[in-house]
Amino acid sequence: MASEVLLDRVGSLGRFQILQLAFFCIISILLFPHVLLENFTAAIPGHHCWVHILNNDTVSENETGTLSQDALLRVSIPLDSNLRPEKCRRFVHPQWQLLYPNESFSNMSEPDTEPCVDGWVYDQSCFSSTIVTEWDLVCESESQKSVVQSLLMAGSLLGSLLYGYLSDRFGRKIICSWCLLQVAVCDTCAAFAPTLLVYSTLRFLAGSSILTVLGNFTLQAIEWTNPQSRSMAVMLLSCAWSAGQMFLGGLAFAIRDWRTLQLTLSVPMFVFFMSSRWMVESVQWLIINNQLDEGLKELRRVAHINGKKNIEETLTIEFLRSTMQEELDKAQIKASVSCLFRAPKLRVRVLYLFFVKLATAVPSNGLILNLQHFGRNIYLFQVLFGAVALIGRFVALWTLDHMGRRPSQVLFLFLVGLSILVNTFLNQELQTLRVALASLGAGAASAASTISAVHQPELTPTVFRSTVTGLCILASGIGAALAPLLMTLMRYSPLLPWITYGVFPILAGLFVLPLPETKNLPLPDTIDDVENDFQQKKNKKRKS
Known part of the structure; x- marks a missing residue:
């Protein structure tokens, strides 16, 4: 927890944080469309x-x-x-x-x-x-289109587990750079794929990296920002994803050839990969992994960017060691992944977070199917959905600052569930009201997702933060895959899938209630930080 002291010393919301967030947002605007590319590159024309x-x-x-x-x-x-x-x-x-419908022809079969x-x-x-x-x-071959999209999702599930663990093992920066290179190479090659098998394989490999990069950006922004500004940083990153959705709709409208569209979005990834060498590694990860010299180097670099003068005199290796001594002593015992489930409080948090992510992803992806009733113009739909999500994320920032993490997330999850359930039982002829409710549900789902992106890292220790993020991405992927499967329930009742979509977020809201509030609290560094009484730390912070 002492890492907050170091962050205050070098500047927790200065020029560095602004430049870092701007860099992450620019990449995200061009990277997030890679998740949605098949909306256009795999569209089925008449x-x-x-x-x-x-x-x-x-x-x-x-x-x-x-x-x-x-x-x-x-x-x-x-x-x-x-x-x-x-x-x-x-x-x-x-x-x-x-051609002669009014004529009668004898002996016609x-x-x-x-x-x-x-x-x-x-x-x-x-x-x-x-x-x-x-x-x-x-x-007869239409099912192969679904296989391509399923492989992209399977890649993201595998990558979230593998690269999440590797990020905690080798650092955020090196894994993020590797994943940017992997996306650049795989999706650029996919634009020249000679067969469907080659294309599917390349998209699988690209999918394993995309969400890892976006998740690492969120962690980096949170770990370099003070508690009061974390929600704003995550909201801006989430808004970049929504801007990416709208950008994809406009770009696809201008570029109708799938190979050209694929190439246009992929080549800039090489530039971002080259630029990633200037990224700053998470100082919390460096210190917890006993890389004090590198941690001191990165802290001084950030201090210089933020305009802190004479920092070498006050920020020394001795000061760093004395400030973080307790965390360093705890970190001497290397924690394995199994510790996630051996520590009682951490285990409960991880299981709750997993279900909340899954239950949030199910209605979010179900609403995408419902929002298609806006019309047949797929380009307009893409821009409209991105705009609705963007508004929801801005509302989430306001509630995070005024209500806290837990009440805000419960509010929006309940709002998603109720909007879907009310919409389910509305008369089909009330089209305007149904569209309005669907838009409300989509905006609330985006807000709930943004709040979860803030709350989840604040509940997990630095040593496992990327691993838990990977598990949460896995849960979101399972929810995304489960959403279309639930549509098979229509054979029993046309309302049953939508009732299920509405119940899931309400259940998720109930699972959020037992989780602790983390507004304005420092990030936990070790398992002991999570296992110790969270309320005591909150009271100490208030007294200080």
Whole structure:
């Protein structure tokens, strides 16, 4: 806990913190869209079977007379149950009699149809190309599109566990730089992928790094900022994610080719990787891992950036050792990952945080499906969802400063659940009210996620902070994967999935209630800091 004293000595909210946060936000705006790329690069455009008389440029006008494209489509492609052209079947032979619906034809049987044996024709009015049109991921192969998205999520789950542990083992900076390089290489190569298998593999590897970088940015911002400003730092980073969502919608509208879009977002990652060498390592991690010389070097570097003069005279290795002696003594005993579950209070916190993250991710991803009812314009939807999330994060900052971590999180989680449940039982004709409630739920979900990003690191010790962050990212990934699976409950009742989405955040709010309030409290460094009476530390801080 004495690391707060060192932070005050070098400046806990100065030029360094502002530059660091600006650097993290710029990267996040271009990095977060990599999570959502398949919304556009894997979009399924309108399509129908390739038909000789309809799509062959060598067919002369004499063969089809003066028939329009709509008429040729009508005699070539059957209609589905919604009276729209079938996407996956065509007539074996042209059905010319369909041009004369008022005529009666004797001895007419049901016309024979067949699958799209010659391929498909895609509507290019919205997307000039996607991986769907590139490798024909439609009809019988449509499930392969879901496999690509699932592999990206699987990569993020694996990466959150692996890189979370490695961040606590080798430091935040080196793992963050490696992950930036991995994203740059994998997603740039994905733009030139010759096959779907190569593309899926590269996106899996990129996915294992993206959330690790975003999580490490949050930890770095929290560990270099005073308790009073942590919520603002996390809120600004979260706003950068929302800005990234809106930026992706605008960029995808301008760039309709999936390879060009992929490349445009990936090449800047090389620049960010090169820039990451100037990042400052977490001084808490350095000291807890007994790297005092490096810790002193980084502290003096931050002090100079913040304009602290004559810092070498007051900030010495002896001062550093005396200030952090208690933490250094505790850190001599190397804690293994199993200690997370052997320490009673820490174990309960980790289990509660895991469930809260999972239960928050389920309705958040469920609401994405509901928000698509705003309209068919996928670009507008992306920008709108980002804007709603942005507003929710600003509201979260206000409640964090005035209400604290725990009450704010409970409030927004309950608000998410109630908005979904009320929306579920509303009349379908009340479209404006349903859209308003869906927007309220989406904004509240973003606010709850932002508050959780502040509360969770303040509940876990420095020695395990990245590991617990990795576990929380894993929980979010499981919730994201569970959300679409819950839609299968519609076979029993069309309301059941949405009732489940509404119950999850309310349960999460109940799990937040037993967690301690951490507003304006210093970050715990060791397991003993968590296991000791938290209320006593709070009272000591008040008295001092």
